[in-house]
Amino acid sequence: MAEKIFTRNFDRRDSHTLAVYRETGGYTALARALGMEPAAILEEVKKSNLRGLGGAAFPTGMKWSFIPKGSPAPKYLVINADEGEPGTFKDRYLMERDPHAMIEGMIIAARAIDSHLGFVYIRGEYVEPWRVVSGAVKEAYEAGLLGKNIQGSGFDFDIVVHRGAGAYICGEETGLLSSLEGKKGWPKIKPPFPAVKGAFGQPTIVNNVETIAAVPHIINRGGEWFAGLGTKTQGGTRLYSVSGHVARPGVVEAPVSVTLRSLIYDHCGGIRDGRRLKAVVPGGSSAPILTADEIDVTMDADGLKAAGSMIGSAGVIVMDETVSIPEALMVVARFYAHESCGQCTPCRESTGWIYKMARRIVEGKGRKEDLDTILDVSRRGAGTTICAFFDGAVGPYVSYIEKFRAEFEALIPHEA
């Protein structure tokens, strides 16, 4: 078994407290970082090959470097804790069981990008994580780890914990920023990008909880160490949220080079009740589905891209032979129709339309042209919108039908 990094404290009693976090070396990275030049912190993170673990897998160091140099504007660090991708629940574990890793990572990142105010945007449904994170932030303030002149370093950093109101789109980074600003959670048109004009019109970095929680380890043990844990293009281990028809579902930490087969059969005990694997969604609901024959892929960003899917949020949804793929598509289509923010016409109109077609097919009222209409509408809408929401929805729309077309056709009545 590989070394546990993110989950090393998960099984300790009171792992969410500052005292227990300190017992395992907590905040030693901060002490080190406060003595480092911001540029040196950034360099270490670049070397680590850390890539965003929220969904887009964008290189973290590069993202940080987009903050305009020497800008007198206030800069904000925003943590995306709006974990909403269906099949994903790893940030919840991190926040409930190791909130100080996130807080320590935030302070270090803030120093690197010259930010003095950070926000943690937690999805509204995450009541317990919000409670735990809020408690941890309070503890950190009391210990002089947040606020003015942190640990006598002269560096100031504050954290505001903000709860969302329950919308998937508020996990899209600019939708999140709109929501944080008190507006309707509509993604913003780019350019300008958040690093130039983000929260409240100021340069802003948005990072996922898990991404930021990796930062203290990188500072303590070096970027090269972290990079060495993964592949050439992506460093580290990461958390996989495995759900569905495996024997032992849950959050699994593994190197990014782990194969999907190994995750299912070695880490999660294989398919439950001795049934056969039918399909896997490897990276949250937006990731194109893989068939049982396609699971010998490495679970890093580039490995899944090469396999025609995506790592996304690493939410692994395992489906056994009892699953109806058309029904699964109907469910996922209902989700996207419900969650489309409604801002861009193609997404607003086609998510609802596709759901109606998918539902009709499942109800046995499909028409033979429906499948091609879904595929055509998906392809016509893809890439035409402000954010990646619709492109994410197209992942299941197209892959479910293309890979399991016969199962859909079997539900469509033959013409008399």
Next chain:
Amino acid sequence: MPKLTIDGKEVEVAPGTNLIEAARQAGIEVPHYCYHPGLSIAGQCRLCMVDIEKNPRSQIGCNTQAADGMVVHTRTERVLETRKSIMEFHLVNHPLDCPVCDQAGECWLQIYYMRHGLYDPRMVDEKVHKPKAVPLGPHVILDAERCILCSRCVRFCDEVTKTGELGIFNRGDHSEIGLFPGKTLDNNYSGNVIDICPVGALTDRDFRFKVRVWYLDTGRSICNGCARGCNIEVHVNRRRPHHNQGRRVARLKPRHNPDVNQWWMCDVGRYGFGWIDDDSRLLAPVRRTGGTDATIGWDEAVAALAEALKRYRPEEIGILASPQMSNEDLFALQRLAAHLGVAAVDHRVPPRVPGEDDGFLLRADRNPNRRGAELIGLGTGDARAILDGARQRRIKLLWIFQHDLLDSGWPPADVTAALAGAEMVVFQGPSANRTSAGAHLVLPSAAYVEREGTFTNFEGRVQRFRTVLEPLGEAQADWAILGRVGRALGGADPAFSAGRAEQVFAGLAGQVPAFSGMSYRGLRDAGQVVKA
């Protein structure tokens, strides 16, 4: 200045110009719904996609700034296919109720479907239903099913009026425009959301169901509702006189003038046209003697007035001009007063209720040509002194233009005494009022939309308004009436013999220094500012 190529045409544009505007300057239309030059960029409708060389993906033209050396293509196979797709998405849940929709004929869903859509519909499922015929305020009514959620109306209320009445509520294809709780769309610019709504979602409660838009004719004009002089279009129905109870003016719409009103006009001006087709209009000259009215011809009326003007000495004549009159009218009047030697001329009759400046377009002075009256020199007398002169029977002939003195800021008792004190009261104006009811001679003027001329706005901008309609009855432009009177008095001023407003204006430009060097045609659509 960035120089770029659009569909093979080179065009140089101001820095910061987006690709929709750059293409427009090159004579190329990039279709769009949410983009409006007077509002922030929303980027929502996704219709304005264009291809840019060296860019693998199509980009929205509204949010892409022209850059030097950029090569843009607006009609590639990919762009045309994308437009077709976007049109299909816009129409997936549209009710297609064009036959009962007031927007039909000027609807950008219809126009763009014909230009860029022309697909075979594939949607067979039940469409999303939303609220219909929801009044949002005194002037605007919403059909949420027709709405394409371009958010122009929301941005208008957020950014232009800053009143924030409207929002988009709910998500996905259940999104709909609506009022925030406790709000009503009753700001003084609410009618503009109807203009900028590209579809039939927001229609005009005053105009709807009155006339089909394809029966309307359009003329360029200047709003006469205040001293701003907003540039407008007057939409008139001459082809279906049996519609809308025969009322000719159907609606007013703002006309873009960056120096005056941008794209907008206020509701006070927009809905202030009803009088033009009202029963109160004066249709023929009337002589009133001993309580009996006699409709007379113009020759008789002009002769009667000329005779009266000759009968009294100049100091026995008082003239109350109106800042509703055009520069040409006022100039002709000034020439006539000079010819007669009458000094008691003024335009400053106080309003009963002083108007309020709304801080945006609407001015406290609700007259379109106060500045013109001042510049042309129609304030040689003092209005109150003229009234008092009549009251004290020193002024024997009182010639009143347009004003209802009984509905003015003057005490009605004083006005009544003045009207009784004058031996002859002449009223000249487009509409009857309580003052005209007691006049001995009533001369019908053409309404501003029934003749042409110029107004000078409060900033000194001289702007042309055009003839949109024929005058009702026997009504004539004031300058034409004044010319006839001048000629009857033996006046030789060219203003008296002018056949067209342009000729009167030439005299004005020649004799009033503020207007010197101007020519009627040279004013063009933007107007020209008088010399300081």
